[in-house]
Amino acid sequence: MNPSTAASSSSSSSTSSGSWFSGFVRGRSGKLDASASSLRTAQANPIAGELRGVLLKYGPKPAQVAFRTGDFNQQVIFIGGLTDGLLATEYLEPLSSALENEKWSLVQPLLTSSYIGYGTSSLEQDALELDQLIGYLINKENSEGVVLLGHSTGCQDIVHYMRTNLAFSRAVRGAILQAPVSDREYRATLPETAEMIDLALNMINEGRAMDLMPRQANPDAPITAYRYHSLSAYMGDDDMFSSDLSEDQLKARLGHMSNTPCQVIFSMADEYVPDYVDKKALVERLCRAMGGAEKVEIEWGNHSLSNRVHEAVAAILDFVRREGPRGWDDPWS
Structure with missing residues (x-):
């Protein structure tokens, strides 16, 4: 999902009334157990538009670099959405x-699908590159395991990657899906979508799945017929979080995530979720399909949580601390 229209700034979170914990509604048993000292430090010492760290080259393609802050052997890997870098x-x-x-590193990879590359890529390609990155962290950075943090369409990458059972997926100790919303349902609100889905399907049937669609199909970036269909069509490869999918369909697409500790962070004012969708019912169904994933509803939060930064950090940090390396052994044992 393209986050570019999220208009609120993180500074607005500091002006909200009451405690910044007031926006939380947590599902599953257990109270919020965020590290107060870490959160206070993060708030008292804001980083004014810069991070200092190390740039890693984890694969042979020019785009395959990752930026790591912190020098620790446990890492949170952030996977962004469409147009993200x-x-x-x-x-x-x-x-x-x-x-x-908390002695964790944050790793922000660039994939070949980053920025405007998403239209000519696929979930399969993202999964292969994510596996390369985790392999690099294990072999070069002595990683003890990773937590995957997906934003928007990055959530689809995580779900797909965990289904592939690729070589290094065993090193994933937890997954956080922030804003797992339906690209299909959002695109259905655009006037050109129905016609373009038909065109994409015709091109695929003619053996031209990797040919580019007309510019009006996706003005942000060049997009192949396959990726347009994947993002826009009912039961396309990217169609994982739509509110009209049945319980069986959701379980078929998300059920394997029950093998991994998972947290779903849902923005209750997400501008990319159509008004007709019952957000509370949807997040409940998603968590149930994933075998009882932890649910965190952030009231008033927009898609990227730019207006609820502190709540986002608190929820993520709490999950990481609880699903962290207590009792971890070698990922291959």
Whole structure:
């Protein structure tokens, strides 16, 4: 999902009334157990538009670099949505600071699908590159395991990657899906979508799945018929979080995530979720399909949580601390 229209700034979170914990509604048993000292440090020492760290080259393609803050052997890997690259969301800077206090690194990879590359890529390609990155962290950075943090369409990457059972997926100790919303349902609100889905399907049937669609199909970036269909069509490869999918369909697409500790962070004012969708019912169904994933509803939060930065950091940090390396052994044992 393209986050470019999220208009609120993280500074607005500081002006909301009451405690910044007031926007939380947590599902599953257990209270919020965020590290107060880490969060206070993150708030008291904001990073003014810069992060200091190390740039890693994890694969042979020019785009395959990753930026790591913190020098620790446990890592949170952030996977952004469509058009995203480095520092894709405003909560990443304070999250990096908070994670360092807990002795975790934050890793922000660029994939070949980053920025405007998403239209000519696929979930399969993203999964292969994500596996390369985790392999690099294990072999070169002595990683003890990773937590995957997906934003928007990055959530689809995580779900797909965990289904592939690729070589290094065993090193994933937890997954956080922030704003797992339906690209299909959002695109259905655009006037050109129905006609373009038909065109994409015709091109695929003619053996031209990797040919580019007309510019009006996706003005942000060049897009192949396959990726347009994947994002826009009913039961396309990217169609994982739509409110009209049946319980069986959701379980078929998300059920394997029950093998991994998962947290779903849902923005209750997400501008990319159509008004007709019951957000509370949807997040409940998604968590149930994933075998009882932890649910965090952030009231008034927009898609990227730019207006609820502190709540985002608190929820992520709490999950990481609870699903962290207590009792971890070698990922291959």
